Amino acid sequence: MVNTGDIKELQKPSILFNNYGSGPREGEAFVTDHIFSYIISGTQEIWSGNQEYVFNAGDYRFFRRNQLTKYSKRPGQHGFKSIAVHIDQGTLQEMAELYGDYDKKPYQGKDVELLTPNSYLENYINSLPPYLDASCAFKEALIVLKAKELVLLLLQTNPEIRHALFDFDVPGKIDLVAFMNTHYRYNVGLDRMAYLTGRSLSTFKRDFKRTFNTTAGRWLTRRRLEEANYLITQKGKTASEIYLDLGFEDLSHFSYAYKNAFGKAPSQQGRL
Numbered sequence: 001m002v003n004t005g006d007i008k009e010l011q012k013p014s015i016l017f018n019n020y021g022s023g024p025r026e027g028e029a030f031v032t033d034h035i036f037s038y039i040i041s042g043t044q045e046i047w048s049g050n051q052e053y054v055f056n057a058g059d060y061r062f063f064r065r066n067q068l069t070k071y072s073k074r075p076g077q078h079g080f081k082s083i084a085v086h087i088d089q090g091t092l093q094e095m096a097e098l099y100g101d102y103d104k105k106p107y108q109g110k111d112v113e114l115l116t117p118n119s120y121l122e123n124y125i126n127s128l129p130p131y132l133d134a135s136c137a138f139k140e141a142l143i144v145l146k147a148k149e150l151v152l153l154l155l156q157t158n159p160e161i162r163h164a165l166f167d168f169d170v171p172g173k174i175d176l177v178a179f180m181n182t183h184y185r186y187n188v189g190l191d192r193m194a195y196l197t198g199r200s201l202s203t204f205k206r207d208f209k210r211t212f213n214t215t216a217g218r219w220l221t222r223r224r225l226e227e228a229n230y231l232i233t234q235k236g237k238t239a240s241e242i243y244l245d246l247g248f249e250d251l252s253h254f255s256y257a258y259k260n261a262f263g264k265a266p267s268q269q270g271r272l
Contacts, residue, residue, distance in 0.1 A: 010088035012140060013147035017132050018073075020080040025073040026244070030192055034087045034165060035063040036150055038125045042080030045072040048111040049182040060115040060125075062154070064164050066171055066196060067111050068186045070245070083128055087147050092165055095151050100166045107164040120153045173198035176211050184223045187247040190216055224248065225261045232269050239266035 010033045039059050046053040047070040055061060057076060073080045115121065131143055154161050179197050193216070194204030208216045224246045231237040239255055248254040259265045
């Protein structure tokens with residue numbers, strides 16, 4: 001059994017409304033539960049592993065749980081607005097008893113799936129606003145019903161999603177080299193990386209040392225700096241353009257680490 005550490009799943013479903021007036025929003029997120037989301041205004045870029053997705057106003061998306069993502073939200077004429085439903089595992093397990101009688105097989109869809117628009121999804125989205133600010137005594141029960149309605153609509157319109165929705169297994173043990181080379185840019189704790197590779201934290205550290213002959217922290221720093229050096233010397237990028245995308249939280253710390261590794265500050269490196 002994998003120790004999930006600070007991997008916290010929802011205890012109940014939730015409906016969230018995002019509304020940003022101006023300026024882009026960028027960040028990282030560990031998707032712990034399945035999410036259905038609709039963009040009302042603006043655009044959003046999502047990176048999951050090495051895969052990039054670009055979504056626009058009017059797009060319906062399905063985010064599979066247990067994945068690391070980077071995102072950039074850019075406002076349109078009316079800012080950036082989206083509405084999302086987060087579906088907890090308890091609700092899905094309850095529904096699996098009624099609707100989960102099927103041949104279990106791995107989900108073959110993308111980590112972030114663009115759903116085909118239809119009248120079911122359109123009417124569903126239009127029905128959500130009253131539940132965002134509701135304060136009635138039955139609000140939580142009503143949101144649970146809306147989450148269950150969503151699951152039924154997804155099963156009706158996208159049958160293959162059932163293989164994701166009704167998969168309650170923790171991530172299985174996967175190849176460490178492939179995972180790290182795909183996810184080294186993500187600034188998340190080792191406990192989350194361990195969980196996503198199907199390992200406890202102690203097993204992750206032990207397997208990492210055996211595989212890479214160094215610690216995960218040292219390998220991540222070196223790999224990120226190598227990528228930074230390539231982008232600066234070969235692509236003409238500046239430190240301020242890349243340090244966040246490469247998992248560094250602070251520009252001055254990045255510049256210090258870069259100079260220690262390559263003998264020159266990023267600003268002193270010219271394109272070769």
